[in-house]
Amino acid sequence: MRTRGRNSFSPTERQAVYRAIYERRDIRSHFQPTPVPPEVLGRILDAAHHGPSVGFMQPWDFIVIRSAAVREAVHECFVAANRQAAAAYSGERLALYGGLKLEGIREAPVNLCVTCDRLRNKGAGLGRQTDPATDLYSTACAVENLWLAARAESLGVGWVSILDFEMLRRLLEIPPHVIPVAYLCVGYVSEFPGEPVLETAGWERREKLTQLLHFDRFGGKDSGQAASMFPQRAREEE
Ligand SMILES: Cc1cc2nc3c(=O)[nH]c(=O)nc-3n(C[C@H](O)[C@H](O)[C@H](O)COP(=O)(O)O)c2cc1C
Structure with a gap:
């Protein structure tokens, strides 16, 4: 059994995890041509490979694209x-x-295509028998791990979903049973914006978390719990 010390994060470690979460941004401009050292790329890929997966299926593959x-x-x-x-x-x-910049495919020195092998013979169907889409969700979890690890490595990552996926399949020779889940642009950047670019551009605003909280059933009302969950925020919104 692990000791409490090993189970616990120190306040500084905990803060670092939240920092990566809050300071992660989708990056599509300000990529620098500086190469990403192979060992750094290896670390963020390994973070992805340690994402949770249904039945421990590990349905992902990673195509590393450096060729201009x-x-x-x-x-x-x-x-x-x-x-x-x-x-x-x-x-x-x-x-x-x-006016929006929606991709950094050519500017980012590394692109990654994260795929989901829907026929991967691992996990013995655990979870997937009930919900076949869970392999795709697992792959998205791997992407988020990579995205957060990249932020801790000062690497920007941009997810490009606006792609002709049939063209992409042909180009990258992706077999029919494998789904390209995420196409990512990766590289060092001159800045990480404080807020989502779509927010500063006036495209969309972050929803208030308290508007998305339900208690005991969808639509269930808050009877004061939210104020104690987010005391700081409640004070700010007064
Ligand atoms: C599944 C997925 C697909 C996305 N596709 C695109 C895209 O094609 N182009 C783009 O500019 N941003 C894309 N994004 C990034 C979102 O626009 C971005 O995450 C959101 O605006 C919030 O900003 P933030 O990630 O900087 O917090 C995608 C994000 C996700 C999770």
Whole structure:
């Protein structure tokens, strides 16, 4: 059995974990061309590989893309999808959308494609028999681990979901039973914005956590619990 000392985080360690969480940002500009040392890349990939997975299935694979030619071709997958995505907006939203930088595929020195092998023969179906989508959720957990570890390494990560995935599959030779879950741009950056870029650009605002809390059932009212859960916030909002 582990001692209490080993189970506990010191206040400084705990603070560091929360710092990584609150200061993680989606990065798509300000990438520096500085190469990412292989051992640093290895550490963030290993953090991803230690993510939780359904039945311990570990459904992920990681495609490391450094080639400028491949990144250029992936950028074409973005251009194709972005043309279609923009068509969903009009007026002011369209103008705002057009001004957003939504990827750093060519600027980031490393791109990663994190995939989910839906037929991976590990985990003996535990959990997945009931909910087959849990392998995809597991892969997203691996991505978040990588994202937080990257922040602790001062590496920016941007998730690009606006891609023509059929084009991407062909380009990266991804077999049909493997799903490209996340396409990530990784590199050192000159700054980590304090707030989400979409917030500062006026696209969307962070919802108040207390608006998203329910007690005992969906829609269940707060009978004063929230104030004791977030005393600091309650004082600020008074
Ligand atoms: C599944 C997923 C897909 C995303 N796809 C994109 C994308 O295609 N382009 C983009 O600019 N940001 C993308 N993002 C980043 C979000 O816009 C970003 O996380 C959000 O605005 C909050 O900002 P923050 O991550 O800096 O806190 C994606 C994030 C997630 C989790």
